[in-house]
Amino acid sequence: MPTAVPPGAEPSRAIVPTDVLSSSSVSSSISSSASSATAEPAVRTAGPAARTAEPRTGEPRARAAFRPDIEGLRGVAVLSVLAFHAAVPGLTGGYVGVDVFFVVSGFLITGLLLARPIGLWDFAARRARRILPAAAVVLVATALAGGALLDPLRGTDLARDLISAAGQFANWRFVGQQTDYLAAERDPSPLQHFWSLGVENQFYLLWGVLLLGLARLLAGRRRTVAVTLTTLAVGGVSLLLCIRWTAGSAPLGYFSTASRLWEFAVGGCVALAAPALTTRLARGGPAARLGGGLLRVLGWAGAAALLVAVLRYDRNTPFPGAAALLPVLGTGALLLAGPAHRALGATDAGRLLATRPLRAAGRLSYAWYLWHWPVLTIAQARYGAPPWTTLVALTAAAAVPAWLTLRLVEQPLRYGSSPAPRRGLAVGASALVIPLIAGLTLGGGTVRALGDPDRVTVAPAGAVDGATLLAPGARVLSLTPSLARAREDFPPGKGCEIPLGAESSPRCLFGTESSPDRIVLLGDSHAGQWISAALAMAEQRQWALEVLVKPGCPLATLTVRNNVLGRTFEECDRWRENTLTRLTAGPKPRLVLMAGLNRYGGQDERTEGWTRTLERLTALGAPLAYLGDTPMPGKDIPTCLAGSDGRSDACFFPRESAFERDPLLDGLAGRYGVRVLDLGPLLCPGTGPDCPAVLEGVILYRDTGHITDTLARVLAPRLDHALLGAGAVS
Numbered sequence: 001m002p003t004a005v006p007p008g009a010e011p012s013r014a015i016v017p018t019d020v021l022s023s024s025s026v027s028s029s030i031s032s033s034a035s036s037a038t039a040e041p042a043v044r045t046a047g048p049a050a051r052t053a054e055p056r057t058g059e060p061r062a063r064a065a066f067r068p069d070i071e072g073l074r075g076v077a078v079l080s081v082l083a084f085h086a087a088v089p090g091l092t093g094g095y096v097g098v099d100v101f102f103v104v105s106g107f108l109i110t111g112l113l114l115a116r117p118i119g120l121w122d123f124a125a126r127r128a129r130r131i132l133p134a135a136a137v138v139l140v141a142t143a144l145a146g147g148a149l150l151d152p153l154r155g156t157d158l159a160r161d162l163i164s165a166a167g168q169f170a171n172w173r174f175v176g177q178q179t180d181y182l183a184a185e186r187d188p189s190p191l192q193h194f195w196s197l198g199v200e201n202q203f204y205l206l207w208g209v210l211l212l213g214l215a216r217l218l219a220g221r222r223r224t225v226a227v228t229l230t231t232l233a234v235g236g237v238s239l240l241l242c243i244r245w246t247a248g249s250a251p252l253g254y255f256s257t258a259s260r261l262w263e264f265a266v267g268g269c270v271a272l273a274a275p276a277l278t279t280r281l282a283r284g285g286p287a288a289r290l291g292g293g294l295l296r297v298l299g300w301a302g303a304a305a306l307l308v309a310v311l312r313y314d315r316n317t318p319f320p321g322a323a324a325l326l327p328v329l330g331t332g333a334l335l336l337a338g339p340a341h342r343a344l345g346a347t348d349a350g351r352l353l354a355t356r357p358l359r360a361a362g363r364l365s366y367a368w369y370l371w372h373w374p375v376l377t378i379a380q381a382r383y384g385a386p387p388w389t390t391l392v393a394l395t396a397a398a399a400v401p402a403w404l405t406l407r408l409v410e411q412p413l414r415y416g417s418s419p420a421p422r423r424g425l426a427v428g429a430s431a432l433v434i435p436l437i438a439g440l441t442l443g444g445g446t447v448r449a450l451g452d453p454d455r456v457t458v459a460p461a462g463a464v465d466g467a468t469l470l471a472p473g474a475r476v477l478s479l480t481p482s483l484a485r486a487r488e489d490f491p492p493g494k495g496c497e498i499p500l501g502a503e504s505s506p507r508c509l510f511g512t513e514s515s516p517d518r519i520v521l522l523g524d525s526h527a528g529q530w531i532s533a534a535l536a537m538a539e540q541r542q543w544a545l546e547v548l549v550k551p552g553c554p555l556a557t558l559t560v561r562n563n564v565l566g567r568t569f570e571e572c573d574r575w576r577e578n579t580l581t582r583l584t585a586g587p588k589p590r591l592v593l594m595a596g597l598n599r600y601g602g603q604d605e606r607t608e609g610w611t612r613t614l615e616r617l618t619a620l621g622a623p624l625a626y627l628g629d630t631p632m633p634g635k636d637i638p639t640c641l642a643g644s645d646g647r648s649d650a651c652f653f654p655r656e657s658a659f660e661r662d663p664l665l666d667g668l669a670g671r672y673g674v675r676v677l678d679l680g681p682l683l684c685p686g687t688g689p690d691c692p693a694v695l696e697g698v699i700l701y702r703d704t705g706h707i708t709d710t711l712a713r714v715l716a717p718r719l720d721h722a723l724l725g726a727g728a729v730s
Helices: 048-053 068-085 094-115 120-149 152-166 170-178 194-217 220-248 250-255 261-282 285-312 321-336 348-353 356-383 388-397 399-415 421-450 531-540 570-585 603-618 637-643 664-671 709-724
Strands: 509-511 518-523 544-549 560-562 591-595 624-627 675-677
Touching: 068 094, 068 321, 068 348, 068 356, 068 388, 094 194, 094 220, 094 261, 094 285, 094 321, 120 152, 120 194, 120 356, 120 399, 120 421, 152 170, 152 194, 152 421, 152 637, 170 194, 170 250, 194 220, 194 261, 220 250, 220 261, 220 321, 261 321, 285 321, 285 348, 321 348, 356 388, 356 399, 388 399, 509 531, 518 531, 531 544, 531 709, 544 570, 570 603, 591 709, 603 624, 603 664, 664 675, 675 709
Parallel strands: 518 544, 518 591, 591 624, 624 675
Antiparallel strands: 509 544
16 A cells, blocks of 8 residues: 655645635626526515625626526535635535636636627726725735734745735745745645635636637637637646646646636636527427426536535545546536526526525625635634634634625625726726735834844854764854744755656766765655755765755655655656666765655555665665654744744654654664664753754754754764764775
């Protein structure tokens, strides 16, 4: 059986979907262009629903009939995602709500642009005043809450996220973060859900230019054919990219615009097909009755597809990829099966979606979506992870500011007098600039709280042996690295840690590259954290250092499951084989320095896997050395220190969870003549129940499980003395 990489250990962990896009950003009163010629009267209900069912002046009423089933569908989507984020048992696939919203958005926008082509500036102005003001309110409120409740380091991250969210490119920021193993272990941002809003706005820009451009160039049937071919082409290419990127680079597949356009295109295809369907059904007769029956079956099939995805998918499902076809096509079926003509009535599934509770959730969906995630993440960052019942209560509480935003911001701008495009764009520009100012202000405050981030700290001299970290007489006057630098205290040669999908390491040499003598650093990211120490050893002898590391990939010969990819990490097995073959074919190294996370598989699996690998390596005839794995804090140490005013005792972590039994330290190394250095007793001294986060003024960890580069440099003399000292290497 494949062995799962432990969560939080290697950075190739699962990407938790933290999003739902609100298609209420498109007026719910817009239907498909199918009904523009035979529009049924808008459904009216008593009380406030009557006022929200039909816009007065914001969107032309002649364009389409009101679709209460779409409003209810938005309610189903947002409730499923809220339940997923609140960790409600059983709803493990609730994140597919984002796909529902993308399809609905593609359906509505395509219908809008086909029913009544408008100017691009007018289109942009309407979208801006519909979407951006409510988002700006949440961004500013999140900045204020984050500045007051979060530690300075998380406040710094929040400021950067706020700027990207306000600029509508948050999805690309999170692509960069999640594909970077050096930063992938950080806690989710309170604004991570804004990635989907960025995708939607980028879709609006692309789709508006394409469809309005075709409307200017073509007319009638030629325009319809051109739009259909464009939609199919964009959707097909996007689907192929989605499947490929989900398998090879999950964050790119999940967050990028190109891999999500096909979901909008499915909605667009439904909008294009609906007019012909409506015309045929409106003629009546046996064919229409048969068609109505087929629509009912299609509607229930679509509802079943969504239900299966919500109940059966989970965090390990490779998503979106091919798995997204189920909720996307299910949503398309529900849209196509909706009431296309008054004479047909609603399908059974449509009647269910049009119930008042679901429609109420649908009306609130955009604002509720914007508010709930900051409430959950900031509360958890401040007070720790609560039980799911508390998360549900917090999510329900987020409905209060959401309702106020709906009544005071969304509805006045949506149903008020329609401004000229220039005024609409001015509203949108203000909604962009104000959050940007808030982000810059928050960032400046966190910089002042943390001190000068550009201050360079020099690592003190380390001891060559003994119980102390530093050499005799060495002192640290303040924390090193500084709190402002600790999480960015990465090893050099960032490009040496190859992507998940790569199967061979690039040529990555340091030191005296032309030297025939070299040290080979071999393993995963827990080996890569020792680059500076190994480089110091090589430079002292004018040798070269060759780095062969792959994050999430054990050097021991055992198969693992990668939670980001959601499948067996086949690339890891091929990388290991390619690397061992490469070492065998090349010149013999002066030293092979091995290290890695000691948490892959069980004890027996690790022993068997290391035995197979060591048999291959000993055939090289080169000296072998092994660094025992460093303690695993299991929590973000720099963030903890920043939140406790630098008090290191507040960031202790349990000794019993910091270590796993290591077969090489238990005697396997001696059988194969491997020189071993166990740094565990030095980094977690004594026999007490806890391990420290700071020793002698040196911050030991830059995240939840990797040491700072400062510590690697401090420990370089100790590694040199133990592994390359007198008699160590022939």
